[in-house]
Amino acid sequence: MSYYFAIVGTQDNPLFEYEFGTSKQGGDGQSRFTDQVRHLNQIILHSSLDVVEEVQWSQGQMHHRELHADSAGHSSRYLKCIDKFFNNYISCFVTGAGAKFLLLHQPPPPNPAGSSRSSTAIGANPTSPATEEAIKMFFTEVYDNWVKAIMNPFYKQNMEVRSPVFRARVAAAGRKYL
Secondary structure (H helix, E strand, O other), X not given: OEEEEEEEOOOXXXXXXEEEEOOOOOOOOOOOOOHHHHOOHHHXXXXXXXXXXXXXXXXXXXXXXXXXXOOOOOEEEEEEEEEEEOOEEEEEEEOOOOOEEEEEEEOOOOOOOOOOHHHHOHHHOOOOHHHHHHHHHHXXXXXXXXXXXXXXXXXXXXXXXXXXXHHHHHHHXXXXXX
């Protein structure tokens, strides 16, 4: 399974991007996006921002989503899988300050040999409860690290995050949960 993670600011500007592959079920952590698709990842994620805002502001969805309050009292929401583009699924987490964590995940193609191993993998079914829980845990850990990164007194809202420590922590969360 391949992943493309991006943090989008309140002005729909990219703040952070990271591409990785699964480390579970014997994965090597390398993404398997083809070169033809790799350049479309950012476009696919940004095209889902309208869906994110629709879900974010719709009253009916508020009761079906999980809320998480941080120490400052801002509530964050995990919106689950919000969009699909061909074989790419987009999951979202919105922070209380309005930053959006977007994860594009592309399940591996079906194994022609019929191996049952791929059907039990977290990424085999992108909308399964196990996959949703793993993505939620990934977002929660990244959010905790995000809060620490933006607490830097030199950080300004909607500024790109270039911290190698933050990048390493996102990578570690990806290895741990996805």
